[in-house]
Amino acid sequence: MSLLVLGSGPGIGRSVATLFASKRYNNVVLIARRAEQLEEEKKAVLNTVSSQINVRTYAVDVTHTHSLLQALDDADAAFGKPDVVFYNAARVLPSALLTHPVEDVEYDFKINVSALYIISQRYIPHLVSLARADTSSRPALIVTSSALPHHPIPQLFNLSLVKAAQRNLVQSLNLSYTPEGVHIGVINVAGQVAPEDEVRNPTRIAAKTWEWFQGAKDKPNFEVMI
Numbered sequence: 536m537s538l539l540v541l542g543s544g545p546g547i548g549r550s551v552a553t554l555f556a557s558k559r560y561n562n563v564v565l566i567a568r569r570a571e572q573l574e575e576e577k578k579a580v581l582n583t584v585s586s587q588i589n590v591r592t593y594a595v596d597v598t599h600t601h602s603l604l605q606a607l608d609d610a611d612a613a614f615g616k617p618d619v620v621f622y623n624a625a626r627v628l629p630s631a632l633l634t635h636p637v638e639d640v641e642y643d644f645k646i647n648v649s650a651l652y653i654i655s656q657r658y659i660p661h662l663v664s665l666a667r668a669d670t671s672s673r674p675a676l677i678v679t680s681s682a683l684p685h686h687p688i689p690q691l692f693n694l695s696l697v698k699a700a701q702r703n704l705v706q707s708l709n710l711s712y713t714p715e716g717v718h719i720g721v722i723n724v725a726g727q728v729a730p731e732d733e734v735r736n737p738t739r740i741a742a743k744t745w746e747w748f749q750g751a752k753d754k755p756n757f758e759v760m761i
């Protein structure tokens with residue numbers, strides 16, 4: 536079974552990839568822009584998971600649609616299409632209202648919304664077919680979010696607005712495809728992530744994500760707040 540992680544990095548991306556791989560998925564695809572960092576992410580998964588596991592990495596910017604789709608063609612040919620898509624790509628950066636360049640607003644919209652839309656177009660029909668073919672399957676699209684869609688922070692206005700748009704897209708997907716058996720929802724991380732934070736550390740966030748994902752079969756729930 537395959538897990539696709541878009542936005543593989545040392546924080547939530549790593550903790551979710553390693554936990555999900557150790558629980559259920561023996562094929563893991565990691566996507567982010569920096570090849571060197573991806574090697575670290577691959578090592579982290581291989582070192583943490585004791586069972587036999589295959590990891591492929593692709594250094595791709597998710598906003599470069601052609602390169603993204605090429606990478607996914609390669610990954611799908613190797614592992615088959617994913618059973619779970621974990622969409623975690625984002626730039627968590629400050630943005631000053633009125634002076635932040637509009638090009639950056641548009642770039643972040645592409646990362647959080649346009650690329651997620653492309654991914655949904657590509658994989659939701661497959662996830663629906665998995666759900667139809669096998670009632671014990673757990674097809675899912677999981678997206679990391681935050682409290683920003685409901686509570687924008689002016690110093691982070693850009694991330695706030697693209698996360699609001701992203702949540703809206705995921706809500707539409709959830710309303711349309713959760714009744715078809717695909718678990719679609721958001722992990723809301725309501726504050727800064729830090730390894731030393733008791734509540735919002737990557738390990739705990741991954742554990743909460745797994746718990747929420749596990750419970751979804753009997754009781755689908757659009758979101759979890761951490």
Ligand SMILES: NC(=O)c1ccc[n+]([C@@H]2O[C@H](COP(=O)([O-])OP(=O)(O)OC[C@H]3O[C@@H](n4cnc5c(N)ncnc54)[C@H](OP(=O)(O)O)[C@@H]3O)[C@@H](O)[C@H]2O)c1
Binds near residue numbers: 541549
């Ligand atoms: N960090 C926080 O304090 C915090 C708080 C609340 C919510 N969140 C949410 O959590 C998610 C991220 O988790 P994280 O902050 O712990 O980060 P992470 O999992 O450590 O890494 C996310 C990775 O996404 C990749 N990425 C960014 N832009 C990309 C692009 N255009 N194409 C491909 N990959 C891209 C980056 O790698 P490259 O640079 O190599 O591309 C980055 O390392 C986001 O949805 C964020 O909104 C984070």
